[in-house]
Amino acid sequence: MRYCFALDLKDDPALIAEYERYHERIRPEIETSIREAGITEMEIYRIGNRLFMIMETDVSFSFEAKAAADAANPKVQEWEALMWQYQQALPMAKPGEKWVLMKQIFRL
Template sequence: MKRYCLTLDLKEDQQLIAEYDEYHRAVWPEIIASIRNSGILHMEIYRYQARLFMIIEAEDNFSFERKAALDKNNRKVEEWETLMWKYQQALPGARPGEKWLPMNKLFSLEEY
């Protein structure tokens, strides 16, 4: 199993943040299905103010490139991503259209 940690910022607007939270209390079933069908086994998103942190645990053959290809052909996923971009903003250093960015692991207690 692979683990990924990613980060993204929301726009600094309390109303938009509240709406974003609300959408994530009732994620569309098509989005849940697309996540599971891509090989993601476990996903959690945490928020501190406008900063988001996502943990993904996926099958060994999972790839973000394959997920992107599947999503590109899924109208509901494209609709969801367009809607979410209303609330999200790119991190400094992100390329155009890039949202969630991978984080580098700095420390693991298990290694000690």
């Protein structure tokens, strides 16, 4: 399955540059947690302070299982807290929601 998400960064060029540096090579334990969840591909794109993430998953992937595994993993929690220093929720995000799942409206 393919899922697409959006999120904003704080609109500060220095913070955006730091955020990008963190993503040049993510921490190994973060990559492991992503792959173990059944995520086979992940890409993040940026325009201005808006991020767009494309996530490809295998049949074992579950949002609920990923959330539970992340909540139980101190390294993932540490990473999420660090990243939140650079991120900000979209205006339409629910309380506590970071990446917002986008609705596909066209496919060719």
